[in-house]
Amino acid sequence: MSGCNKLVDVGRRQFLRGGSMAAACAATAVVLPNQPAKAAQTARVEYPTNRLGNVSDLSDNEPLDVSYPDEDAPGVILKLGKKVEGGVGPDGDIVGFSTVCPHKGFPMNYDGDSRTLNCPGHYSVFDVEAGGQQTFGHATQNLPQYMLRVDDKGDIYAEGVDELLYGRLSNVL
């Protein structure tokens, strides 16, 4: 299982097909986990609000490469063409996910036919239409999904993540 691309390199290039890169804007707020342990377990880190793109950038089922909450954390936003739980935008169908497999950190492929993210490392499959639920695989968590917001100009902002991202013990470094 060695000899594959290292995540830090991957994070700095586009690895999903198509899409234009959105600029990460807000500076990240670095919060060191220096509270007592129990509090650290329950307290949430402070997330940046980053613009990931505009609704007009998205076509149905065409993945748009993004990164959040910083450039070392690759992800994707998708317009699914049908309303899903957690979806935002006028049609309630825009979702965003980390594209790093939460099992061992391999970058995943998007399969437009099944609308799943697939890990070439160890064959895990995540369903982007079901909140990133692991359809099958070895990760012990479902795929981290972005909390998204769309403003009246159609700009899409990420404002949080609902699971720990692979390769970091704090989602915001």
Place this chain on the structure above:
Amino acid sequence: MAFKRQIDRLPIIPADAKQQNVTCHYCIVGCGYKAYTWPINKQGGTAPGKNIFGADLSKQQETDTEAWYAPSMYNIVKQDGKDVHLVIKPDNKCVVNSGLGSVRGARMAENRRSDVTGTQQQRLEQPMVWRYGTWQPTSWDDALDLVAQVTARFVEKDNEDDLFVSMFDHGGSAGGYENTWGTGKLYFGSMKVKNCRIHNRPAYNSEVHSSRDMGVDELNYAYEDYKLTDTIMIVGANPLETQTNLFLNHMVPGWRNGAKAIFVDPRRTVSINAAQDAAGTENVLHLPINSGTDIALFNALLSYIADKGWIDKNFIASSTFAKGEAVAESGTHPCALGSFDMALKAIRISTSEAAKICGVPEADIIKAAEWIAKPNDDGSRRKCSTAYEKGIIWGNDNYRVVGSLVNLGLATGNIGREGGGVCRLGGHQEGYFRPGDGHVGRPAPYVDDLLIKGKGAVHHIWANDHYKTTLNASQFKAVYNKRTNMVKEAMDAAAGKSREELVEAIVAAIKAGGLFSVNVDIIHSQIGQAAHVILPAVEAGEMNLTSMNGERRLRLTEKYMDGPGSAKPDCLIAAGLAQHMERVLNKMGKTDYASQFKGYDWATEEDAFKDGYSKAHTDVTYDRLRAMGTNGVQEPVTVFKDGKLLGTKRLYTDGVFNRHGRKDGKALFAAATWRGLQAPGKQAQKDKFAFLINNGRSNINWQNWFLDQDNDFVSDRYPYPFIEMHPDDMKKVDVKQGDLVEIFNDDGATQAMVYPTETAKKGETFMLFGSPQGTQGNVINNGVNELVLPNYKQTWANIRKLADAPVAVSHISFKSKEYRSA
């Protein structure tokens, strides 16, 4: 929405955290992990000098990093009475898994009981006795006294047949050499209990009698053989899901190195899909045979290979029995055993005939024979590693099917050599060390059937849950509930009376047909609902526990946390019970019998290990195993030298086969003639009902299920057991994805959730086995083989809709489980 933990940071393991060796206690692969613990008021930092990894954790870590752990790998537990942080993460230095964690093992920490984080509150903390119409907490002495007093009324020095015992025989989990010895010494040493059974089958017997009778231990290779072989043949097994890191860390590299893959399975599994990705589709052959026809296939392969002259003549001449029949077919041996020629004559079947029986193309059978044994172009022999598991072990004609597969390995010289092996993949780890079980007999008593027939007075259960995992389960549960309720009612009626009066009331209820049930477990199981006394046990990690994995790798899991409440290791519970038996029998005046219960003065599990395993393997001690870390040593251990235990990489490299105990050291072939569906009632069930109800486990529902019924991540994925159905079959019974259906036949009924599966064969479904929410065993008839091996796999039933998809499944993914490449 899918379940999310909403955890976005974790405490950092400090540089000086305590490290303990852990072997994952769920499946047989036994992946190496490390448990890190540190005081609750301390934590590490992101600077390299402040964390255990020496890494700069203020930066994103790379793929496959050692310096990351998931929220599921973290918890807060008690250690020596104090709250500590706990991280259990895969060990990159363990050769078994090389840092890979499975979806089961990588949740060990989360599945520990914690009063701080609230996990696993279902774990039992103290003994309980049925009183006042429910289970009431009590002391160990009170509970064990009642068990001993009632048990002592139904055992005699020379007749212990009214005491029925269900006891695990495995390693890992709460088993291991310590606990099999503790229970074994009690029931096979102090007593000679005959009516006993093992955790996953209704009798006390081997799952692979024929392999052993042929001289071949079922765990004979090393995992590295998958990387050294030319062909990996997998029969009735789905290792990506149920031996995950054996598949990912050993088989996949084998395929990437150019090995071919043969899968024999009626169902297309995710293992087959992944093998196609790793080896290339053209190098993977799937033989989707008709359920239960494996023997015809293996016999045709052997016939063809023999006719082509691809057998290993030198190996057969030097290592196998030469002269006709060695063991005749009988009630204890469901087929004759003997020489290659004798067996070949008995099993001979053409590839065309087998193609008809198995329902696969003849050309594919020939291709499989070539991939197994056709010599390479330079004339050198081809190597083949063969792995099998429950698809045949719990399938049609156990003795003959395992024999026919081992035949192939022997005839092609693939046992005892690099890149070879004919091995079980296994379920739990192993960890068996007990006094002899010869008194049980062969065939062993069909315990579950005897209980149904009203036999037995007292039932001691050690981590078995018949309610979820036996066959003929509908009837078993009905009778068991009735018999144990008789005792509960008697106990209720004796409320407030003296101990003597209570015991007399219980004895009277038993004599009227009742059954007194004692349940030792880590949780209150389903069969535990029928219990009168419940005794709480601990698991690996809450005690020191030794086991060996599927390549006989022996390791010590160190105790890294306290068990819940007053829960104890099973070996110490058995010791306590023995001591109470001695006391009670003495009081009854049976001093001679009482003296048989001496010798349990163990203060710790290590004392039990020294009393049992270490007496036979004097080189092996806790200290030495601890020093061998997560890589341990492969059994049998040969010597302790230069501070290390040295072991045995693979068995039979000298060509001497001894598992059958024959002095000549020659392996035997099995005259494993194909004879259709062997177990009583199977063919009639097949003829009458529409759907095959094939069954087994899934990646997330496996030996972790007893804990995972209380785990949000797992129960969110499959709130109910799934039944995979082809979309055309769904139309036939008018159901949609997620609908609840009833599966029913003349033996019972159960329910499951429909999971559409394009790759399923029409008329052939696959249902999760062993679910707490739908017992597949309810529809399995009581037919077993001559040696009381159950046949769970060949089950047929009809299906009808019960309900529309419930809310609990409305959010889940019903997509294909197969990985798709870019």
